[in-house]
Amino acid sequence: MGSVVSVLRRHPAVVLALVVLAAVLALMVAGQGVVAQWLGTGFVVLVVLRTSVDMVRDVLRGHYGLDILAVVAMVATVAVGEHVAALIVVVMLTGGEALEEYAATRARAELTSLLARAPQVAHLVLGGSERQDGEPSVRDVPVEEVERGDLLLVRPGEVAPVDGELVGEEGTFDESSLTGESLPVTRGPGERVLSGAVNGHRAVTVRAVAVAADSQYQQILRLVESAEDAKAPTVRVADRFAVPFTVVSLLIAGVAWWASGDPVRFAEVLVLATPCPLLIAAPVAFLGGTSSAARSGIVVKGGATLEALARARSVAFDKTGTLSVGRPTLARVDAAPGFEADEVLRLAASAEQFSSHVLADGIMRAARDRGLRLGEGSGGQEHATHGVAATVEGRQVVVGKLAFVRETDPTAYPSGLGPGQTSVSVAVGGRFAGNLVLVDPLRPNAAATVGVLRGLGMQEVALLTGDQLATARSLGQEAGVDRIEAALLPEDKVRIVGQMAHRPVIMVGDGVNDAPVLAAADVGIAMGARGSTAASEAADVVITRDDIGKVVQAVDIGRHTYRVALRAIWLGVALSLGLMVVAALGYIPAVAGALTQELVDLAAILYALLALRPGTRHPEVLESAATDHPVAVGT
Known part of the structure; x- marks a missing residue:
């Protein structure tokens, strides 16, 4: 209900049109027909002027849409004194726009309740004080106010607000917000913690090394924003019918006027040419489609x-x-001649302690699972997208892509890989030591x-x-x-x-x-x-x-909804055209035409509601019932 009120607040023209329509009808019932006509006509003229400005702007940009048909319908109905019909067109025009926005707002509201995870507040550690529970005293500040060098507390399950270095004991972080991977990584004192990473089960303290605007999370969001701005606008499906429907309507009305010699006949036809089926049927169908998708665990942001x-x-x-x-595990170690598999894995895992790459955790976990003790490293340096180099127990260890390791030993060679496998090459003391083969199987x-x-x-x-x-x-x-x-x-x-x-x-x-x-x-x-x-x-x-498999379902719901929207529009157009022909022969007066047109609108809307039904089910793409339940976002 709140979203409906919010949309209406952003579209006061809908409320105003309904109020004016109610006032006009009340005046007519009270016998004040002249006042009602002046009120209705004046309001419609104002709407025509406002809509015409937008229409001219669209035409200058080469876009011909429903505004043309709406303006023609409103002008024609006002010209013959059918101010009530004109007001109904205004209600449908503004209501259709509001309904489309309501569908988008509802989808975004559902999305926000699931995914509102972007860091907004940081816990600034206050110097020299500690609470009774052992946690440092903090003051919450907007993330934009964090400065380099500030000490920040990140509680369990919270998102790191800015890029920082870990202070104190080591911590475990879920970096899926940065890599799309679900494997947690362990960070030690002095290691980098990127904004967007989710803290594990223990509170940690980090020292900010960047302000929010310069942190990793915000940099990527800016790239997203620029890509979003470059997106071309989508033409609404109903807009494609506007110009041809307008031309055909004017042609039928013109022929009726010419054949009968009566200008009223022209108006009687155009009363039935109001674009209400076009204005309302598609938004109703798309609203039904977004609702159907949401029930299936698919949030769609608009028609x-x-x-x-x-x-x-x-x-x-x-x-x-x-x-x-998305959960890489070690499949095997292909050790080079002169190296033992466990030793290659142990040294590689020791060097990977300096890496933030998603595969590093899998390598370290595999070493620990085999009971291997990781060596202390020094001078660790990560080369972005290539690998990591560190000194472990006095030996230089290089771990990463094959090309990166070949810079140390050109004789390094690849391992044969099966489906879903990837390899990490290792060099020890300047010599190629082998490859670690990890597997991330296909869904x-x-x-x-x-x-x-x-x-x-x-x-x-x-x-x-x-x-x-x-x-x-x-x-x-x-x-x-x-x-x-x-x-x-x-x-x-x-x-x-x-x-x-x-x-x-x-x-x-x-x-x-x-x-x-x-x-x-x-x-x-x-x-x-x-x-x-x-x-x-x-x-x-x-x-x-x-x-x-939900990707298939999303496409299917889109196609089902689009078909329903098209058929609802065609139903309204066909009924309107048929009634226009009857009106052209003089059998439907203007007032009766306006009332009949509302029945056409109702038929189109009722058909559009079929979009609430689910589309075609594709059992071959469904996972087992155990994996088809909602998963808590961010886990």
């Missing part, structure tokens, strides 16, 4: 997104956490999802990932995608999606690193159950269950 889903002809997927399960229903999407008309299915080509190729081939692009940065994904030929393009991903391309795509779908707030805010659709 334009449903229309784009219905017309989509390409889809691109991120790999880790989207097509794959059980990923291949079925790709197959069904192709059957639904997707002309291109792509895999876009920052991972190495060999891993991407094996997993992409297993999933059945057409195009595989690997070793990509976020800006590379934005560029590739922008260049895809078959449009509209759907992009599916998770994590802040996917947020820019989700915003730039025609339809961005975020896997919100384990993904990041930034990705979900940037996306047009958020899937709140950890199930890639």
